[in-house]
Amino acid sequence: MKSDRSVDHQGYFVRHFACSGLLGVTILLGLSGPIYAQPQPPTISERQYRVLSVTGQGVENIQTTEAQVRLGVEVQGKTAEVVQQQVASRSAAVVSLLKSRKVDKLETTGINLRPNYSSNNGQRRLVGYRGSNVVSFRVDIASAGALMDDTVKAGASRIDNVSFVATEDAIATAQKQALTKATQDAQAQARAVLSALNLSPQDVISIQINGANAPVPPPVPFQTTSMLRGEAASTPVVGGEQTVRASVTLHIRY
Secondary structure: OOEEEEEEOOEEEEEEEEOOOOOOOEEEEEEOOOOOOOOOOOOOHHHHEEEEEEEEEEEEEEOOOEEEEEEEEEEOOHHHHHHHHHHHHHHHHHHHHHOOOOEEEEEEEEEEEEEEEEEOOOOOOOOOEEEEEEEEEEEHHHHHHHHHHHHHOOOOOOOEEEEEOOHHHHHHHHHHHHHHHHHHHHHHHHHHHHHHOOOOOEEEEEEEEEOOOOOOOEEEEEOOOOOOOOOOOOOOOOOEEEEEEEEEEEEOOO
C-alpha cells in the first residue's frame, strides 16, 4: 500500500491511500480544532441605558384685549310669519351696525322659531310664536361696552354671553414661553433627583411635548347683571388675564 500526502486549501492534511484490489480511501487529518467567527461588540442600539423620565410644567399669564360677545334679537307675536319678519328686520339692522364697526369673527350662531303654548286645567293652547336670531363677534375691550349699547338701540334684545380673550398672536407667543418654562422645570427636576443619588445626567434621548394640539385656553367669562336696562352711561366692560399652560416630558440618560 502506497500513500502520498498533500495539504488542501482548508488547512487539512489529506493522505491518500491506494490499496491493491481495494477502493481508494481518503482520510482528513485536522491540524487544529474548528474555526468559529469572532463575536462582534454590541452596537449602540443594543446597549442598555439607564433613563430618567421627568415632566415639567410651564404657566404664562397674558392680558386679555378682546371681548367675545354673543347677542341677538328675540321677538314674540301672534303668528309665525309676523315674528319671523320682525326677527329678520331687526337682525339685519344689528348685523349692519356690527359690520360698519368692523368687528372680527362675525357669524350667526343660532336661528330659532317655535310656538308658545299656555296650559289651563291640563289643556295646552297655542298663544303665539317666539323667534330669535343670535350672532357672535369679537371686538376690542375698550369699545365693547358702547358697541353693545348701540346694538340694543339697533334692535338687539338679548346679550347671552361676554367673555375675554387675548389675540391669537399673543397666545402663540405665550405658548412658546410656557414651553420654555416647562423644559427648564423638567431639567431642574432631573438635576435634583440625580444629584441626590450621586449620579450625573448625560444626554436627552427623547422629548415629548404634551398636549401640543390642545385647544386655545378658554376665554375668561364676564360676570354681569342685566345689561339691557337702557342707562345713559355705557355698559362697563373690564378684561382680565388669560392663563396659558404647557407640559414637557424629557427622557434623560444617566
